[in-house]
Amino acid sequence: MILVTLRLILAILMSLAVSTQAVASTVKWNQLSTNSGKPSVKFPFIPDEINSQFKELSKQHKMQACGFQNYRPKWDEIDMDLAQKINGYNSRMDNWRVVEGEYSRKVFQEYSSAITYSMVSEDEDLKERLFDKLYQWAESDALTATTICYSRNPNQRLLPKCEGEWSDKDGKDLAPVKDATVSIEIAIGLNYIYGAFFWDYKVDDLRHRKINEWLKKWHLRFPDYDDFYWGNSVGWSFPNIFVKHQTGKNYQSLINEVIKGADEWILEDGSLKDRTTRGNRAIWYHSSGLGEAFMILELAHASNLKLPKNFEPKLLKAVELWHNAMLDNSAITVWAKKGHNAQFDPNNPDYQKYSRLDSISFNGIWFHVFQYRYPSHPTAKFIKDQMSPKARSLKTDGYLGFGVGCIYNALANKEM
Secondary structure: OHHHHHHHHHHHHHHHHHHHHHHHHHHHHHOOOOOOOOOOOOOOOOOHHHHHHHHHOOHHHHHHHOOOOOOOOOHHHHOOOOOOOOEOOEOOOOOHHHOEOOOHHHHHHHHHHHHHHHHHHOOHHHHHHHHHHHHHHHHOOOOOOOOOOEOOOOOOOEOHHHOOOOOOOOOOOEOHHHHHHHHHHHHHHHHHHHHHHHOOOOOOOOHHHHHHHHHHHHHHOOOOOOOOOOOHHHHHHHHHHHHHHHOOOOOHHHHHHHHHHHHHHEOOOOOEOOOOOOHHHHHHHHHHHHHHHHHHHHHHHHOOOOOOOOHHHHHHHHHHHHHHHHHOHHHHHHHHOOOOOOOOOOOOOOOOOOOOHHHOOOOOOHHHHHHHHOOOOHHHHHHHHHOOOOOHHHOOOOOOOOOHHHHHHHHHOOOO
């Protein structure tokens, strides 16, 4: 009888040990490393003091500043779910209506808006439903059937099967690299969302493991940072910074490289290299470049890194060029007419394809960062006057995955 009892006690102890070990491994799976090389910042693109100031604001003010007063998550669109693949973009990406899986961008946009709303409203039930939706996408291996175009091999960053983008001067050629890039942008946006909202959420929940497995697959689908250029999250530097942050590796040296590159690519005349010269979409690309430039500014603030002496004066000049072009398109024509990877009509040289500020979410963070950092600048007032609470950049961001603009707008407009 004593032997049986001892065996029973031993079995219970072993079971508890296995259970404890399993929970511990799950917790460890989600804990960020704290190696000395990584600054103690929760999310590398937003300074901790900005997050702290935002949390101190009233829920009522945040709901108003971010345009969420009458918001309801669009579950009919979120529940369409991410496609298995994206296929069929041309180089100019103006054929999106016929691209297989293109609707995934809308699914992601609405998911992004919903997670931003959960942050502002402090709705834990919504957060749980969004966490489970992320798990469902991970379980289905969403988007992973999209063509792989990039490699971590420094000698072959772009695979041969994906070369030839813009082989047609009007950009009508099929470009698998665009399919790959869009799928990566969505998946990396979800990586950012997970890092900002879910890595410390219900840490013993086994759904984390499947989500992590899926998200980490995408870390192999974009190349290491090599040389600076505008676009692709600044030469893929942003996702590489994020992965280093999540794994506790030193990423300050990478941020310094990016700052140096940006300082060289923000030109003395206020133009942005290979952005302001984009033909009849020059204003859009110039604005997109400003979005990346202001994210670099916030990366520097978050990591307490010093900017080059002329970085901000040149950046302000670039902002003023954009402002002038918004008032009169001809202000950008001298650069736009170069037609870099773009269409330009010499018979209508001042024509620009550009959207209302409210409709822009991709790289739209700068509209709000600028108001916060430079509140007395004339362009800050111009931006504020041109935008409404319906602005998409308050609720979603094609680069950072959620409405970071909401945070800065709420802080910049405390007197609403």
